[in-house]
Amino acid sequence: MTSDLICIGAIAGAFGVSGEVRLKSFCSEPSDIVAYGPLLSEDGQRRFEITLTRPVAGGLGARIKGVTSKEAADALRGTSLFVARDKLPKLPDDEFYHADLIGLAAYDTGGELLGKVVAIHNHGAGDIIEISSLRHKSALLLPFTLAVVPNVDLAAGRLIVDPPEETE
Structure with missing residues (x-):
């Protein structure tokens, strides 16, 4: 067990002009990315409250609380999204994170x-x-x-x- 935080997605960039982002979800069911509550930056210092808006090419459309412009959304491009390990479901013996x-x-x-x-x-x-x-x-x-x-x-x-x- 390497870390208390597990990467479950990433912000791929802006989607549209009003601050919506394109998310890449690493969850087996992509929309589950929002089920874990606020997501964290890799260092755990930033919190991202995410609401999914719609499926988009290459991911999911989403809004992040406090992000209201294309420029702010673009600034988050490449940000990995993490969740505390203890929030993830326990896996069967033959599956691994x-x-x-x-x-x-x-x-x-x-x-x-x-x-x-x-x-x-x-x-x-x-x-x-x-x-x-x-x-x-x-x-x-x-x-x-x-x-x-x-x-x-x-x-x-x-x-x-x-x-x-x-x-x-």
Whole structure:
């Protein structure tokens, strides 16, 4: 468990001229982003009270309390939105928050250290796990599936990876 705050979305920029923003939600149900109450900046110092307005291309339209102009909305572009970990639902044993996977040691099925999980990406076709590699010049990018990552042990701070032949 890496942090008390978990990123659940980001402000992608202004939408329109009256301060509405475009939100990217990282929740499994995108509209759930507002269910956690005010969201926080990464340092926890700023609070964002958000009301969804409508679906928009690439995200959700939303209003943020106190943001009333396009310029103010544009100034928030790129701001990540966080919620306290204890507000998130408990997950089943076979599901994980991305934040909990970052930093885990990655071992192959023979017990050899491959590297460390540095990021989880999702471009629409499923999660991709990025592992800094001790064997390769570049990071390993692998599908985060049961076949490729058969074991995740958060308590031990490690996961087992069975990379496809062409990545070894």
